[in-house]
Amino acid sequence: MNITLKKKKLQNGRYSLFLEYYKGSTQNSEGKRIHLRDFEYLKLYPHQEPKTAAEKKENKEIYTYSEQILSIRKAEYFQGKFDIKNTTKSKKPFLDFFTEKTEEKIDSPKNYGNWTATLIHLKKCISANLTFDEVDENFVKRVRLYFDKEARTKSDTPLSLNSKYSYFNKFKACLRAAFDEGYLSINYASKIKSFEQAESQREYLTHQELQSLANTPCKYEVLKRAFIASALSGLRWSDINTLVWSEVRDEDNGVSKINFRQEKTDGVEYLYISKQIRELFGERQAPPERVFKGLKYSAVYNNEIVRWCNRAGISKHITFHSARHTNAVLLLENGADIYTVSKRLGHREIRTTAIYAKIVDAKMKEAANLIPEIKLI
DSSP states (O other), X not given: OEEEEEEEEOTTSBEEEEEEEEEEEEEOTTOOEEEEEEEEEOOOOOBSSOOSHHHHHXXXXXXXXXXXXXXXXXXXXXXXXXXXXXXXXXXXXXXXXXXHHHXXXXXXXXXXXXXXXXXXXXXXXXXXXXXXXXXXXXXXXXXXXXXXXIOBOTTSOBOOHHHHHHHHHHHHHXXXXXXXXXXXXXXXXXXXXXXXXXXXXXXXXXXXXXXXXXXXXXXXXXXXXXXXXXXXXOOOHHHXXXXXXXXXXXXXXXXXXXXXXXXXXXXXXXXXXXXXXXXXXXXXXXXXXXXXXXXXXXXXXXXXXXXXXXXXXXXXXXXXXXXXXXXXXXXXXXXXXXXXXXHHHTOSSHHHHHHHHHHHHHHHHHHTTOSOOOOOO
């Protein structure tokens, strides 16, 4: 980064002195070169053409003072300020770091896919040579602006609000990781507001529909057990898929619970499970063995869920994740308070759970009109 003293002519016959912090350049999505600069205005105003001895003395003092400020700023830069914590790490390209974080998600197919999609977009708005010593608040704002106004889908349409929310949050997660690992001395992720998440349609099964599925044969027995276990427990696909027997605890009083690390949030959780869920797990195996051995993420299994629902007479668009939605709605319908449901689902924010409460509320409003009108005399 180059720090230089510059001046701008004012109409009153004076200059305005300022420092320019030049941080190189990058290319936007159209291939146009954009120079990256920050400015610090010193509020010092020397005369453009000093005539009197007093004006010349004033100018000399102002320029001496401004040169001192320039020297201080350069010293601060070399001493590690201006977001530079480690001179070696600061030279690492941002996109290289993001790529590394993406590869860390490879064991979680859906999450890996979201990070990969985000990386594709970031390559369109961030130069491959941009390093961490060029990352600042303005850089983060430019990336947000790209997702908001410039980014396009494969069909050349603007991103949906949920896509903006998802991609920008992955970008912010990378900034937080960079801060935690010493690549940045400021957590810029906390300084920029994310996009609002749109309320998406959450497809779920009623208790009767879930019972119909349980009564209907499924081509893959492990898929049927896992889906129903998810509907009864609220466990995500990623947590069901990676659950091992060492995480299942059978207590002396007949109560069972699971202690596991959530794949999505990386938080350690414990969850009490019903006797029926424990029966769906099957007989206990060796500690490192998967509970749902043979379960896998594939188009074959996804398609079988659709066919299984069709055989059960269910026409809704049901995916494995719908089982988790089903659990939330059934718990609320049967009297569980929203805070308990939020805790069981492992939600970080209560507003995420509140979406299910709205579903239940809407059903209650519908129920209010189910009784035929009584004619009063």
